[in-house]
Amino acid sequence: MAAVEASEAGYEIEKLLALHPKGFDLSLDRITRLLAALGNPQDRLPPVIHVAGTNGKGSATAFSRAILEAAGLSVHVHTSPHLVNWHERYRLGVKGGKGRLVSDPVLADAVRRVAEANGGEKITVFEILTAVTFLLFAEHPADVAIIEVGLGGRFDATNVIARPAVSVVMPISLDHQAYLGDRVELIAAEKAGIMKRGCPVVIGQQEEEAARDVLVSTAERLGCPMFVYGQDFMAHEEFGRLVYQDEGGLADLPLPKLPGRHQYANAAAAIRAVRAAGFDVSEAAIERGLAGVEWPGRLQRLTSGKLTHYGPNGAEIWVDGGHNPGAGQVIAEAMATFEERESRPLFLIIGMINTKEPIGYFRAFLDLAEQVFTVPIRGSDAGLDPVALASDAASVGFEASAVSSVAEALTVIANLVDEDPAPPRILIGGSLYLVGDVLADNGTPPK
Structure with missing residues (x-):
């Protein structure tokens, strides 16, 4: 991790x-x-x-x-x-x-x-x-x-x-x-x-x-x-x-x-x-x-920490380590439930390792998310190239961009929604390795 x-x-x-x-x-x-x-x-x-x-x-x-x-x-x-x-x-x-x-x-x-x-x-x-x-x-x-x-x-x-x-x-x-x-x-x-x-x-x-x-x-x-x-x-x-x-x-x-x-x-x-x-x-x-009950890294909301300062004001930032199509489906259903309660644009920040099947994962979010940003995974030597991962997301139908880090993705999203009256909902996921990196960088490791 x-x-x-x-x-x-x-x-x-x-x-x-x-x-x-x-x-x-x-x-x-x-x-x-x-x-x-x-x-x-x-x-x-x-x-x-x-x-x-x-x-x-x-x-x-x-x-x-x-x-x-x-x-x-x-x-x-x-x-x-x-x-x-x-x-x-x-x-x-x-x-x-x-x-x-x-x-x-x-x-x-x-x-x-x-x-x-x-x-x-x-x-x-x-x-x-x-x-x-x-x-x-x-x-x-x-x-x-x-x-x-x-x-x-x-x-x-x-x-x-x-x-x-x-x-x-x-x-x-x-x-x-x-x-x-x-x-x-x-x-x-x-x-x-x-x-x-x-x-x-x-x-x-x-x-x-x-x-x-x-x-x-x-x-x-x-x-x-x-x-x-x-x-x-x-x-x-x-x-x-x-x-x-x-x-x-x-x-x-x-x-x-x-x-x-x-x-x-x-x-x-x-x-x-x-x-x-x-x-x-x-x-x-x-x-x-x-x-x-508590279960870190699984639909965990980040309400404070170093990384949250890069995101848009008022954004809802979630992390989840689910990394296969089945997990993508249940996470997407949870995001849809949040959308029913309070409508916000959804952005995905995704990193995956090379043993996973990204197409099925991305497909679960097709009617929910506005845009996908793909990132490298620092905590694994098996991380997928963000450019290739963005191509997978695009093949499903997303507007997708590869960036260098979660912090950069959050900054780009903040600039994109600067004039939007509804602060976005952001899901960071696709790998427990990525979630581990995020929790470490955010200063909020499991206790």
């Missing part, structure tokens, strides 16, 4: 990056060997909520954490990737309060011990960092651990948990085709790999029937107690409230703090997952969780 601030843990991880490959080499052999050398810490965790999916897994993780913490439980959380600092991947639970990002000395010590246990054997850095998750979570007591899958499911390094309290599979769409397959049913089969025989499974809202069918058939084959969105639980907005329903009845809840209608289904999946995992949380705790 963005350049990591100077830290002892960052130094240890950068040393590993120089020795081991950055990417993914999907297999469980190396992580299994390493965990055995560490005494199998993954077998000493509190109950685990294991979350996979193409889109929405981060939101489901955030909602689950918020609800459980509102109930007074201590919650470990593993997410990836980070936006600004490596520490964001490891949140350690605090009894009766909100968890805190791991301290630098504790993380640095854990990284050193895992690297030593690996003994120089061939391994990816993601696998080392996943082993760090299990070591930290085993050594610090908590009531529950929420562990987000990195890539896929079946061969993801997190998939060494023998008996999860619940496996959650969120919406599936095309992404990481080089690793997971070029059809949604193939990707669904990989994500379904986190399901374990006889363990509860929650299946979030699926736009693709083929993906849903694969997930359901896998859960049935493994004899998993199964809860499917739209069949066993659901949620919708009614009179400005969120109505949630499962086999236990109806709950009248506040709308989630995270913006966008797509978050209703994500929140519903989290509620069902927490219950399926065996936590009897009260409706009051669910209410507090939905009202207080």
